[in-house]
Amino acid sequence: MPDVSILSEPDLRDLLSLDDDIVACVEDAFKALATKPVVMPPVLHLEIAEANGEIDVKTAYVPGLDSLAMKMSPGFFDNPKIGLPSLNGLMILFSAKTGLVEAVFLDNGYLTDVRTAAAGAVAARHLAPKVVKTAGVMGTGVQARLQLQAAHLVRPFEKALVWGRDFDKAEAAASDLKKSLGISAEAVDDPERLVSESQLVVTTTPATEPILSADWLHPGLHITAMGSDQDDKNEIDPLVLQRSSLVVCDRIAQCELLGELRSALAAGAIQDQSSVVELGDVVSGKHAGRQGDDDITFCDLTGTGVQDTAIATFVRSRLEGTDTGTTLSV
């Protein structure tokens, strides 16, 4: 049997960080989803209520890629009480030709963070107005920082605004963004102000009640909501989807179960999915995307297995010719 490469989170952090190449790789994955017979089964969801935990499994086979990933993402939300992170996980890379295990990425969720941010950049590239001077983020965690870093790769804005329920955390995130992006960044305590002053807004919270009101919409705004990935989460006022010129989902079949589309359908703000477009259709040019500077566009990201297969395959290509990680005979 061929050897298996085992990489730890530090190995993976050495090997790659969010950059244009990763955004391009995730963009290609969405293009494949729209143009090739990608096989992407529904998410396997294991609930461990006793421990306030869950594990999701995502996967996809992308024709043309020699490998495919299976990604396991545990979320155990009492972990912070004992000093452990809530989110963890790993990815397994299989040969798409023989099913043999090629690599185990013990990334503690790092690759998920990166591929999730990269999807935000893909959405921003194809949906945000050409010129973004100010970008806002609602949320103050790892993904809040990464989403604005990703968006900055494709829309090099001059100013970042950060809102969070905890103002101190918003200030910390703004300070980090100021350093990492070399731009001005400010924590705001009024989310309406954040939305009204931004051309691009990303929401990255685990909210179960809307934190972004449709009353705050203005021409020339793009919103990407990436917080909702379960059927009890909801960041966005359902009327936002109704009033947007264009609603885009990473995967409609998944967003209607786990994303903002679910809440909008439940509220009757959207009658059906016929007006909704998939991100891959926009990336591939099947759908035109933003039509004019004054459009209001909305993108619902729940996270897809093609992104996992894309980034895991990307890691494999970066790995070739290096001696990173541990190699085991199995």
Add this chain to the structure above:
Amino acid sequence: MPDVSILSEPDLRDLLSLDDDIVACVEDAFKALATKPVVMPPVLHLEIAEANGEIDVKTAYVPGLDSLAMKMSPGFFDNPKIGLPSLNGLMILFSAKTGLVEAVFLDNGYLTDVRTAAAGAVAARHLAPKVVKTAGVMGTGVQARLQLQAAHLVRPFEKALVWGRDFDKAEAAASDLKKSLGISAEAVDDPERLVSESQLVVTTTPATEPILSADWLHPGLHITAMGSDQDDKNEIDPLVLQRSSLVVCDRIAQCELLGELRSALAAGAIQDQSSVVELGDVVSGKHAGRQGDDDITFCDLTGTGVQDTAIATFVRSRLEGTDTGTTLSV
């Protein structure tokens, strides 16, 4: 973060092989399935038609066990053409309290082989007649050998009969069983003879058309069918299920999709699942199981996530205090 143990197939073969302890551990898992709020999501199935391949993911959370397994089983059926085995895979052991990865078992399907055989032993213990003089197996692969080894732990029969489409392979399997069990073993070319001379029959083939006819049934027979785990497989004449005194499934919801129960329902041989019992109900005493020596009993095994969690947790307990495998900081 705590360290992660990585074990290869040779490590795992050194650590455990099919024995009474493993049968007891899998028996406990079936008992838990019947008596505790086990969480066992439907199998995730990824089809890679281009490569004549598939990967299944199974998992279960068993209250009372500190860990849980996620098991990935690739089957790539053109592999033998290039000298590789069709079946492979690995298991990941997670803490059921924090979701952290505890261990990676790169077992190439070895643990699946063992836990599958152990389920056969559990079925035989609770369903086969008290005295089994002759046991027959239809099929000539790894699982044919393991199933009779497992059955012999609970019903120490004197003679084994082996049937396969390829008589040479049946002879090889019989020869192996003769050595490993120290009993008489014979390859037969007539499956009817195998069934009529046996009190216990196990079918272990990937057949898509019945290989065991209901005309061959006789009082005091127990049959375990473990070959069908996909919706196109079928080893058993649907009338066998109709004519059996008792039909038992490892998991009814899974067997009606993937097992012999599926074919029997499709053929109208069984009207509904109300007469069918789960193995866990028999193990836990909720259902009496075999009522008398002349009963004909049938057990449909499709393979369940609780078995994976059970054996992976068992490996973990065997591992404690040894220096087997590789330990990585992640």
